Amino acid sequence: xxxxxxxxxxxxxxxxxxxxxxxxxxxARRGHKVAVIDFDVGLRNLDLIMGCERRVVYDFxxxxxxxxxxxxxxxxxKRFENLYVLAASQTRDKDALTKEGVQKVLDDLAxxxxxxxxxxxxAGIEKGAYLAMYxxxxxxxxxxxxxxxxxxxxxxxxxxxxxxxxxxNGERIKEHLLLTRYSPNRVETGxxxxxxxxxxxxxxKTIGVIPESPDVLNASNKGExxxxxxxxxxxxxxxxxxxxxxxxxxxxxxxxxxxxxxxxKIFGG
Amino acid sequence: MGLFDFLxxxxxxxxxxxxxxxxxxxxxxxxxxxSSPDYLPMLQRExxxxxxxxxxVDAEAVKVDLIGDGDSKVLDISxxxxxxxxxx
Numbered sequence: 001x002x003x004x005x006x007x008x009x010x011x012x013x014x015x016x017x018x019x020x021x022x023x024x025x026x027x028a029r030r031g032h033k034v035a036v037i038d039f040d041v042g043l044r045n046l047d048l049i050m051g052c053e054r055r056v057v058y059d060f061x062x063x064x065x066x067x068x069x070x071x072x073x074x075x076x077x078k079r080f081e082n083l084y085v086l087a088a089s090q091t092r093d094k095d096a097l098t099k100e101g102v103q104k105v106l107d108d109l110a111x112x113x114x115x116x117x118x119x120x121x122x123a124g125i126e127k128g129a130y131l132a133m134y135x136x137x138x139x140x141x142x143x144x145x146x147x148x149x150x151x152x153x154x155x156x157x158x159x160x161x162x163x164x165x166x167x168x169n170g171e172r173i174k175e176h177l178l179l180t181r182y183s184p185n186r187v188e189t190g191x192x193x194x195x196x197x198x199x200x201x202x203x204x205k206t207i208g209v210i211p212e213s214p215d216v217l218n219a220s221n222k223g224e225x226x227x228x229x230x231x232x233x234x235x236x237x238x239x240x241x242x243x244x245x246x247x248x249x250x251x252x253x254x255x256x257x258x259x260x261x262x263x264x265k266i267f268g269g
Numbered sequence: 270m271g272l273f274d275f276l277x278x279x280x281x282x283x284x285x286x287x288x289x290x291x292x293x294x295x296x297x298x299x300x301x302x303x304s305s306p307d308y309l310p311m312l313q314r315e316x317x318x319x320x321x322x323x324x325x326v327d328a329e330a331v332k333v334d335l336i337g338d339g340d341s342k343v344l345d346i347s348x349x350x351x352x353x354x355x356x357x
Contacts, residue, residue, distance in 0.1 A: 147286050154294045158301050190281030197287045201294055 002110035004117045005245075006136035008160075010152030012123030014144045015180040018216055019238075020120035021049045022227035023140065026242030028083035029227075032115040035074065037105075038088035039132035040122035041096055047087045050077065051223025061089035064101030070108050079228070084114075094127060102131050125159060134164050138174040138245075141204065144181045145193040150201055153177075157202065176207035178241060183212045188257040195255055208241025210234050211254040309333050320348060327351070 007020040017038075024036035037060060038046035047053040052075045058068035063086070077083035086105075089096060109117050121132035133139060139160050143153045157175060166173050179195060186192040195206055215232035219225065227238040233254050240250045313333040320326055326348065334345040 150290050190283050193283050193286055201290045
């Protein structure tokens with residue numbers, strides 16, 4: 001059975017695609033067969049973050065419409081031979097995806113022996129986001145420690161608990177909180193919501209905290225998922241999150257402020 | 270904190286954010302379908318009508334809530350009786 005994981009948030013720009021790419025790579029690096037699907041029809045971006053934008057020939061909508069088969073549309077990653085990308089279509093037709101079409105693609109991927117299917121949800125609560133979450137077994141809710149992101153995540157949690165296949169069958173989706181762009185220093189000075197604050201408001205357990213890091217932009221510039229920048233704090237935090245998702249227990253890192261030097265202690269800054 | 274930080278003392282805005290979010294999230298959750306099914310207001314009205322046949326109670330006297338308790342749900346109905354119930 002393939003485990004379907006949706007990466008969702010409600011709000012845009014919080015790091016869904018960055019997270020999807022790193023999660024997929026992290027799972028593949030551990031030897032699992034992984035497909036990562038971009039559900040953002042019309043605004044394809046996962047291909048850029050994965051660095052395979054020039055190799056997109058057929059996309060998700062082509063497969064759903066029967067214009068290409070799944071094997072033709074799956075782009076094999078250059079770094080991991082057990083990792084595949086299914087790009088979103090650039091069509092402006094919002095109804096290009098259907099529930100039946102998505103289900104068939106997911107079923108076919110399971111038949112092909114994929115262990116994990118990562119669904120990169122578009123922002124918002126429209127059809128694309130609905131389809132990305134509908135068949136999920138687990139959800140990674142990506143949240144910035146900031147009011148609008150937290151509020152939107154709560155809307156998404158409501159949808160996960162009601163508008164999904166599992167919910168309709170009286171089951172629950174396993175939901176995880178992933179905090180991104182976290183600044184321990186600003187939390188310490190009382191300027192930013194802490195991990196505990198967000199957990200308390202949303203009633204959700206944290207699976208990972210990704211610190212604010214310049215490496216995320218540098219990685220996306222290069223088309224290299226940030227988890228592969230092994231020296232980076234963000235990469236290590238993503239790797240911890242993947243390990244926890246697979247059942248490991250790991251202490252949270254990068255959530256306390258860095259020790260300041262003598263001069264900055266005296267003069268601030 | 271540096272020695273001169275008091276000169277630019279900032280408000281602890283995270284606390285404000287947390288308080289605002291607590292309120293708005295609770296409010297929006299209460300308004301969502303999942304936790305309170307559509308039939309609750311109707312059930313409340315009809316119960317009130319039945320009770321009023323026998324006891325003269327206020328419109329706010331009957332409270333109907335669906336309380337989630339793990340996997341099971343409890344329908345919680347409470348009726349506040351007036352201090353000297355008069356026959357309707």
